[in-house]
Each structure stands twice: as structure tokens, then as C-alpha cells.
Amino acid sequence: MRIKYDTKKKLAEQIFLLEILKGLWLTLRRLFSRSVTIQYPKERKELFPGFRGKHALIRDPETNQAKCVACMRCSSVCPARCISIRYSVDEKTRARKVDSYEINALRCIFCGYCEEVCPVNAIVLTEDYEYSDYTRQPFHFDMERLLKNWDEFLEKNNLEPDKYLNPFLRPRGLPLGELPAGKRIDVPEEWTYEGQVIWKDGKAVSAKEAASN
Ligand code: SF4
Ligand code: SF4
Structure with a gap:
């Protein structure tokens, strides 16, 4: 299909360069309106609750280990298939023990399903968004890294472990x-x-x- 360009401009538009004047008027108006940009990193925007940022495994304050019980719900629900978990089963108690837990954050689409579905609130997408790097490897989070992400998030925001709330930890719409x-x-x-x-x-x-x- 051929695109047609309107080359027959009105005489007044051609003489007075109306389009340029319109552009200048717009620029002038913006000069006196409130700025929507901020001077990052000197300034930071306040994030809304439930902002989906860096993944973390919540550390159980009693055991000092991840709260994860290896139910596999998060890895089953993840649409990007970026969570891999390995576990073993205790022969006596039949309890599951997480041997490895990995998230490939580069594949994550930050849907929040993993944290919403977790029955024990073990996984969370923290409000931390500053984790750029030069290589891919740092974005393959293993269990140790995920627990460290949690510790760092608490420290950075001066939060008590059991005081932190994220809207995904209790999904809305369910009694x-x-x-x-x-x-x-x-x-x-x-x-x-x-x-x-x-x-x-x-x-x-x-x-x-x-x-x-
Ligand atoms: S936020 Fe979504 S895509 Fe990312 S790990 Fe969780 S379930 Fe997977
Ligand atoms: S849903 Fe929660 S408890 Fe289950 S495997 Fe994932 S992080 Fe662990």
C-alpha cells in the first residue's frame, strides 16, 4: 500500500510556519508546568506497595533458613519457567527438604504468581529494583543469593523481618x-x-x- 503525503498545505500555514509556532507554544507551556521526571539517583520515587522487584527467599527468624517447604507450587505456576527446585524427602518424617532453589531473573516477567501462590510466604518480589550488572551470571539467583537478597532488603529499608508486609503475601479477593x-x-x-x-x-x-x- 502506498502512503500518501499531504503536500498541499494551506497558504497561511506555509507563510507563518504555524506548525513551528505550535511546537514552540507547547515547549513554553511545559516550561511552567510541574516536572514529571526526577533527578535519579539523587532523588528516588516512592514505590507503591507491592511493586515487583528483586526476588528474595524469606528467612524464617526461628530457624534462620528459608521458609520454603518444597511444595513446588511456585515453579509449577511460573509462566516463564524460570524457577528450578530440587528437594529430598526424609525417610522417617516424609518431610521435604530443599536441596537447591534457583531463579533465573533474566527470564522472569515479574507477574508475581510465585509469591501469590506460595502457601507459607517463602518467596517474595521485594521493592528493590537496583540490581543492574555487566554479565548474566549475577541474575541466576541460587538459594544463598536469594536469602542474601532478603537480608539486604531488610537492612536497606531498615525493616523488621516479621513486620514486612507485601500485598501478594495475602491475595485479595479470597475470604x-x-x-x-x-x-x-x-x-x-x-x-x-x-x-x-x-x-x-x-x-x-x-x-x-x-x-x-
Ligand atoms: S514473578 Fe512470575 S515469572 Fe517471575 S519467577 Fe515469579 S512466577 Fe515466575
Ligand atoms: S511455593 Fe513457596 S514453599 Fe512452595 S516451593 Fe515455592 S517458595 Fe517453596
Whole structure:
């Protein structure tokens, strides 16, 4: 298909260069409007809760090990197939023990499914987004690296391990009783099923309100 260009400009446009004047007017207006860019890295934007950044395995404060129980849900649900887990089974107790846990962060699409599906809140996408490098290898996170990511995230943000909340740790839209025990944690009301806003009779109401009517 041939593209047609309109070469017949109006005489006034040609004489007064209206397009240029329009451009200059736009530039002038932008000079006095509020800037949307920031001077990174001197300035940093405040991230919204649940921003999906660097992966980490949450360390259990009691055992000092990863909370992961090798249920394999995260690796099964991962659409990018970037999580590999190996585990062994204790012959006496039949409990699973994670032998290796790896994430290829270069393949990750940051959907958040892994953290949402984890029944014990062992995996999280932290709000850390500053982890560029020159080679690919540093983005193949093994278990040690994932635990270190967690420690570094807490330290950098001055957080207590058991005080950190991420909206994915308790998925919205499900009543408490339908969540695995490990996900029945206290979260702000707007993150809960009861605080969820739904559309009813042409207006937005909370799920709690809708259920009581
Ligand atoms: S965020 Fe999505 S793509 Fe990335 S590891 Fe988790 S499930 Fe896989
Ligand atoms: S879903 Fe959670 S507990 Fe299960 S294998 Fe993944 S990180 Fe471990």
C-alpha cells in the first residue's frame, strides 16, 4: 500500500510556519508546568506497595533458613519457567527438604504468581529494583543469593523481618478461610476480601457492605 503525503498545505500555514509556532507554544507551556521526571539517583520515587522487584527467599527468624517447604507450587505456576527446585524427602518424617532453589531473573516477567501462590510466604518480589550488572551470571539467583537478597532488603529499608508486609503475601479477593494457614496474616483492610471494592447496582461498594445487604 502506498502512503500518501499531504503536500498541499494551506497558504497561511506555509507563510507563518504555524506548525513551528505550535511546537514552540507547547515547549513554553511545559516550561511552567510541574516536572514529571526526577533527578535519579539523587532523588528516588516512592514505590507503591507491592511493586515487583528483586526476588528474595524469606528467612524464617526461628530457624534462620528459608521458609520454603518444597511444595513446588511456585515453579509449577511460573509462566516463564524460570524457577528450578530440587528437594529430598526424609525417610522417617516424609518431610521435604530443599536441596537447591534457583531463579533465573533474566527470564522472569515479574507477574508475581510465585509469591501469590506460595502457601507459607517463602518467596517474595521485594521493592528493590537496583540490581543492574555487566554479565548474566549475577541474575541466576541460587538459594544463598536469594536469602542474601532478603537480608539486604531488610537492612536497606531498615525493616523488621516479621513486620514486612507485601500485598501478594495475602491475595485479595479470597475470604480468609479459603487461604492456606500461612497466608492468614494481618494486612490493612483494603488488602483483604472484606475491604475489596466491587461493582454492585451501578456503584462501587466494599465486598463487606455488599455481603451485608
Ligand atoms: S514473578 Fe512470575 S515469572 Fe517471575 S519467577 Fe515469579 S512466577 Fe515466575
Ligand atoms: S511455593 Fe513457596 S514453599 Fe512452595 S516451593 Fe515455592 S517458595 Fe517453596
